[in-house]
Amino acid sequence: MALACSGAPVHAVEPSAVMRSLLLTRLAWSRADRRARVTVHPGTLPEAEIPDSSAELVVCHNVVPTLDDAARDALWEAAARVLEPGGLLLMDRPRARAPREAEVAVFTPVRVGADTYEGEVRETACEEGAELAFTYTVRRGERVVRRRGERFLTRMLPPEVLTRELGGHGLRCEETGERVLAARGER
Numbered sequence: 001m002a003l004a005c006s007g008a009p010v011h012a013v014e015p016s017a018v019m020r021s022l023l024l025t026r027l028a029w030s031r032a033d034r035r036a037r038v039t040v041h042p043g044t045l046p047e048a049e050i051p052d053s054s055a056e057l058v059v060c061h062n063v064v065p066t067l068d069d070a071a072r073d074a075l076w077e078a079a080a081r082v083l084e085p086g087g088l089l090l091m092d093r094p095r096a097r098a099p100r101e102a103e104v105a106v107f108t109p110v111r112v113g114a115d116t117y118e119g120e121v122r123e124t125a126c127e128e129g130a131e132l133a134f135t136y137t138v139r140r141g142e143r144v145v146r147r148r149g150e151r152f153l154t155r156m157l158p159p160e161v162l163t164r165e166l167g168g169h170g171l172r173c174e175e176t177g178e179r180v181l182a183a184r185g186e187r
Contacts, residue, residue, distance in 0.1 A: 003034040008056065011082075013041045013048050044071075046078040055082045060091040065129070065154035076169040083185035089171055093181045094157035098125035115140050129155040 002010045014020040020042060027035055041048035045058070058079045067075060079089050107119035118137045123130050132152045138145040162181065163173045171183040 002057070003030065003037060008037070010038045011041060011048065011050050011055070012038060013043070013045050013050075015042065015044050017042075044075070044078075045082070046074040048078075050082045052081050053084050056084055056087050058083060058087070058089045060089070062092060064091050065094040065157060066152055068155070072165060073169075076166055076171060080169040080171055080185055083171075085185055087185040089166075089183040089185070091181050091183075093179050094162065095130065095154065096158040097156050098130045099123055100125070115145060123154075126153070128153055 002008070012023060014023055020040060023040060027038060027040070041050070060075070060079075064072065064075070083089065102122055102124045104120055104122045107121075109116050109118045111117075116139045118139065120135050122133045122135075124133070130153075132154055134150045134152075135147065136149070137147045159173070166173055166183045170186045172186055174182040174184055176182050
């Protein structure tokens with residue numbers, strides 16, 4: 001979206017080798033003028049070599065609640081460093097409390113050739129916060145060809161905790177009224 005909607009340089013930071021390979025595959029099919037504006041950084045934002053005050057926007061998608069306190073602190077410091085004054089940090093709004101009962105979301109099945117790809121995510125409370133258990137299934141007709149799962153711990157981050165953490169790095173929370181949390185750089 002950043003490539004399609006602006007002419008600005010884009011820094012994509014992706015610690016996962018698998019997700020980076022998917023990103024690079026998608027970029028390979030993009031127009032050459034768009035590819036020329038993208039730098040893909042392995043690792044995390046604190047490790048990326050992005051110039052200070054060079055970004056109008058930092059987007060953290062599906063990451064903040066998975067980080068421990070020290071990793072979040074490093075992320076906020078890096079975001080504040082790379083954002084221009086008045087720049088915007090966007091992230092998924094983390095849960096303030098764990099679910100009381102298991103919550104299950106089922107992905108829309110997608111057919112590719114003879115196979116149907118299905119998935120679900122189950123969120124359950126645990127001592128540290130909540131556990132997300134993703135299950136991916138590939139079916140050929142009624143037969144399961146393969147099934148894989150992944151689990152992630154997510155920490156509960158009430159708004160006052162995020163406001164305090166972000167404020168400690170010169171980032172001011174702004175209410176969006178949506179599932180997206182915004183913070184603006186004040187440096």
